[in-house]
Amino acid sequence: MEIKILGTGCPNCKELERRVRAVLAGLGVAADVEKVTDIQKITEFKILSTPGLVINGRVVSSGRVPRAEEIRDWIRGTAG
Amino acid sequence: MKPSSPRGRLRFALTLAGAAAWALVYLNLQAFSRWFTYALLGLREGRHLSSAVEFFVFEAPKVLLLLAVVVFGVGLVRSFFTPEHTRRMLAGRRETAGNVLASLLGVVTPFCSCSAVPLFIGFVTSGVPLGVTFSFLISAPMVNEVALVLLFGLFGWKVAALYAGTGLLIAFSAGWVIGRLHLERWVEPWILELRQAKRETSVGNEPRLAWKDRVGFGRDAVRDIVGRVWPFVLGGIAVGAAIHGYVPQNFMASIMGRSAWWAVPLAVLFGIPMYSNAAGIIPIVQALLGKGAALGTVLAFMMSVIGLSFPEMVILRKVLKVPLLIVFASVVGLGIMIVGYVFNAVL
Numbered sequence: 001m002e003i004k005i006l007g008t009g010c011p012n013c014k015e016l017e018r019r020v021r022a023v024l025a026g027l028g029v030a031a032d033v034e035k036v037t038d039i040q041k042i043t044e045f046k047i048l049s050t051p052g053l054v055i056n057g058r059v060v061s062s063g064r065v066p067r068a069e070e071i072r073d074w075i076r077g078t079a080g
Numbered sequence: 081m082k083p084s085s086p087r088g089r090l091r092f093a094l095t096l097a098g099a100a101a102w103a104l105v106y107l108n109l110q111a112f113s114r115w116f117t118y119a120l121l122g123l124r125e126g127r128h129l130s131s132a133v134e135f136f137v138f139e140a141p142k143v144l145l146l147l148a149v150v151v152f153g154v155g156l157v158r159s160f161f162t163p164e165h166t167r168r169m170l171a172g173r174r175e176t177a178g179n180v181l182a183s184l185l186g187v188v189t190p191f192c193s194c195s196a197v198p199l200f201i202g203f204v205t206s207g208v209p210l211g212v213t214f215s216f217l218i219s220a221p222m223v224n225e226v227a228l229v230l231l232f233g234l235f236g237w238k239v240a241a242l243y244a245g246t247g248l249l250i251a252f253s254a255g256w257v258i259g260r261l262h263l264e265r266w267v268e269p270w271i272l273e274l275r276q277a278k279r280e281t282s283v284g285n286e287p288r289l290a291w292k293d294r295v296g297f298g299r300d301a302v303r304d305i306v307g308r309v310w311p312f313v314l315g316g317i318a319v320g321a322a323i324h325g326y327v328p329q330n331f332m333a334s335i336m337g338r339s340a341w342w343a344v345p346l347a348v349l350f351g352i353p354m355y356s357n358a359a360g361i362i363p364i365v366q367a368l369l370g371k372g373a374a375l376g377t378v379l380a381f382m383m384s385v386i387g388l389s390f391p392e393m394v395i396l397r398k399v400l401k402v403p404l405l406i407v408f409a410s411v412v413g414l415g416i417m418i419v420g421y422v423f424n425a426v427l
Contacts, residue, residue, distance in 0.1 A: 007194070008194050008197070008395070009194070010192060010193075010194035011308070012192065012194070013194070039197050039198075039398050039399075040270065042197075042198060043197075043198060043201050043202075043274070046202070047198055047202070048163035048164055048167060048195070048198055048199050048202040048203075049163045049190075049191070049192070049195035049198055049199055050192075050194055050195050050198055063162065063163055063190065063195065064190075067296075
């Protein structure tokens with residue numbers, strides 16, 4: 001599973017990364033977590049506000065820090 | 081809207097109890113602060129220290145309480161607006177009407193300055209005119225609910241309404257002027273290329289929100305904003321308290337008073353490199369006003385601190401060339417100065 005966190009370094013983006021890693025550890029799921037801070041790369045995902053969360057190439061959330069339960073559901077859903 | 085489940089009823093009851101407790105504390109703050117300063121701490125009345133302490137004990141809880149309520153309320157309102165929704169409403173609009181809409185939407189759309197760039201790109205590439213995008217980018221940080229609440233709480237609804245009204249006016253005019261100047265050539269070329277490609281922005285997960293989610297949004301907003309901002313609020317109030325208690329009554333009148341014509345431009349210039357969130361700056365504003373500074377000058381200072389932030393300029397450098405950044409800052413700065421002068425003359 002490939003997870004990307006899109007953000008330029010504001011506190012929300014850091015919080016999202018922290019939450020994602022915590023959920024992954026809690027679920028025991030292995031994933032490739034990448035933090036994307038380059039603005040041009042971020043715009044390739046066509047989101048309007050950061051932070052953004054991308055799982056396996058699909059944008060699941062943008063502009064807010066989703067709750068841990070939501071992140072868990074998305075990861076569980078993707079892991080199958 | 082009465083919920084039917086027992087848990088829902090419990091939540092509702094707790095909310096009412098919370099609101100009642102809030103009102104009880106809020107209405108008794110003045111008495112409490114006097115008791116705390118003069119009875120509990122035993123300070124003598126009329127001294128610098130006691131003045132400052134009473135100010136702090138009264139203002140700090142009051143401001144935090146107001147903040148919590150309004151951030152929650154605005155969080156609820158904002159759950160109805162998303163940047164994608166705003167973008168759809170603004171795409172392809174003509175100028176002038178678009179500028180008005182963008183300025184208004186800037187107030188209610190959730191926005192953090194770190195999102196300025198993706199938002200700018202998303203707007204511009206979907207056909208929102210450059211000037212309209214700027215109207216949005218100006219009103220979003222400047223007319224924010226934290227500032228309005230604090231102004232209302234400390235100075236009454238007239239000052240708050242004035243701030244909101246003139247903020248919107250500046251957002252509209254500055255955006256409109258920039259649009260008229262047709263400065264597209266100063267936008268970074270790679271963005272204009274994106275516009276040629278006519279992209280649709282992706283929407284991510286946008287489910288219909290239930291009322292419970294909206295309340296959660298409001299609660300998260302309070303936890304997030306108040307949680308981040310309270311040290312600045314306390315710091316600002318402390319500074320305000322010190323000014324209130326120790327600076328002589330009309331000290332500010334000589335520097336920032338009405339007769340000093342150079343005070344307005346100076347205040348704006350001072351404000352540009354400074355960046356503070358609204359919560360931190362307002363207690364300082366209050367103290368300055370209390371010491372004789374003219375309202376127009378102080379409001380101009382505040383708008384300049386909140387609305388034109390150096391960090392945001394640095395962020396925007398990624399999408400705007402330096403000349404456009406300068407035009408942006410100058411047009412907004414000029415608008416703020418005009419507002420400052422008009423207030424000083426009229427009020």
